[in-house]
Amino acid sequence: MQSFTFYNPTQIIFGRDKVAELAHLVPASAKVLILYGGASAEKTGTLAEVRAALGDRVVQEFGGIEPNPTYETLMKAVEQVQREKIDFLLAVGGGSVIDGTKFVAAAACFEGDAWDILLQHGSNVTRALPFGTVLTLPATGSEMNNGAVVTRKATHTKLAFMSRHVFPVFSVLDPTKTFTLPPRQIANGIVDAFVHTVEQYLTYPVQGLAQDRFAEGLLQTLIEIAPKALAEPEDYDTRANLMWTATLALNGLIGAGVPQDWASHMIGHELTALYGIDHARTLAIVLPSLLNAQRNTKRAKLLQYAERVWHLTSGSDDERIDAAIARTRAFFESLGISTRLSGYDLGSEAVDAVVKQLETHGMTRLGEHQDITPQVSRTILEAAL
The missing domain is CATH 1.20.1090.10 (Dehydroquinate synthase-like - alpha domain)
Incomplete structure (x- = not known):
């Protein structure tokens, strides 16, 4: 067996009706940005559950993250984070939304051209905003790892990055959230x-x-x-x-x-x-x-x-x-x-x-x-x- 270092700090909260646990998982003083993809998170009621669990925290939202998250879209979220002084991110969706949130978490704290994060595959990431996830699509494992993939639409370039700074703080896994998936x-x-x-x-x-x-x-x-x-x-x-x-x-x-x-x-x-x-x-x-x-x-x-x-x-x-x-x-x-x-x-x-x-x-x-x-x-x- 090869030598290795194993590190995974993500807390998993698994089971029915666990979205309500966000009330205790997200810091009470946090200024939160919820990131999600298309309309399904709203239609299924998951976003309503998330909003209810977050209570009276200051909450903003950013939707429209694509199935293959694009640099162009994610940079709009970075701008919102920096402009509104957001200090906690919450991804609600599948692997693409979580991957995108990882990039936003790193890019919001990055000095210089954020595309360099992907060109250097994350080796230049020294800090990131904390974030959690509410998983709605089982597939990528992004909810419990430190990797992400982002596409730059303008150049048809799809690159991955990894950093120990972008492990989710926690991930909520409720299997009932998959019932309505096609x-x-x-x-x-x-x-x-x-x-x-x-x-x-x-x-x-x-x-x-x-x-x-x-x-x-x-x-x-x-x-x-x-x-x-x-x-x-x-x-x-x-x-x-x-x-x-x-x-x-x-x-x-x-x-x-x-x-x-x-x-x-x-x-x-x-x-x-x-x-x-x-x-x-x-x-x-x-x-x-x-x-x-x-x-x-x-x-x-x-x-x-x-x-x-x-x-x-x-x-x-x-x-x-x-x-x-x-x-x-x-x-x-x-x-x-x-x-x-x-x-x-x-x-x-x-x-x-x-x-x-x-x-x-x-x-x-x-x-x-x-x-x-x-x-x-x-x-x-x-x-x-």
Whole structure:
């Protein structure tokens, strides 16, 4: 096992009717800015619950954060924070709203051009405003980690940053908030959590026995609950397990002490930035082809994945790897998510465009071995046509 430092200060408040806990979680003297996305937070009554819980605190709001939060929109929120001297942020939404809030928290305290936060991937962040979250969409795990992804619309640039200063102080997770989500978003959330887990698990063995078993358990849980999560939207136990699994998939625990990949994400980010495809759907496009292209360097873990996650024990090594990749693709397809570029009306021109963007953004040595060059990325994308 590799050496590691694990740090996660986020408090989780999980269960029914927990939004009311905001009355005790947010400092009584705080000047609060609620950040959210579209109209659903208002329509479902979640914003009304949040406002009621905040009581007589000074509260302002900022809506309109996109599914892939843009730098342009978030800088308007930064201006409001600075102008109104806001000192506490509250994200109400899914991963995009939480990611955006992390950027606002850091940018509001940053001296200089805030875009540099993303260009330097957060290494230059020295402080940030405190913030909490009310999670409404289980998917990204952003509610319990210190990472975020932001898109600059003007240049089709999607970049990530991380900083220990942008862990949420707390996150409220009420599974009933997922009951009204459309099936598309639930399917996306399942794929997002699945691929987050795979990125930290399907690399090469380092005797991280607990991490492996933990990751395998999360993957098996997602496979088990996926049909009911889509078919029975108000099944509390299923939605509770989905919400907590998605959080555990990216709170740092299963990635501690083991190598990590993240190439599917880097390639997928470019597809989203260029063509607006949902983040999870880009992962479903890239991952199966990437696993096949990297089957030699990932061989030992692919065989472990085949046996422990998909229970494939017969046939040659290559046959089991083929079957495990095929099962992965079929799982994504069973959720109604296409795993081919053609499913999004994209062809070879998209391959050229994505590879060019990867080169422009310096994404030329991806993967746990840094051996995924632009040419390998091209091979992966062409196999996903």
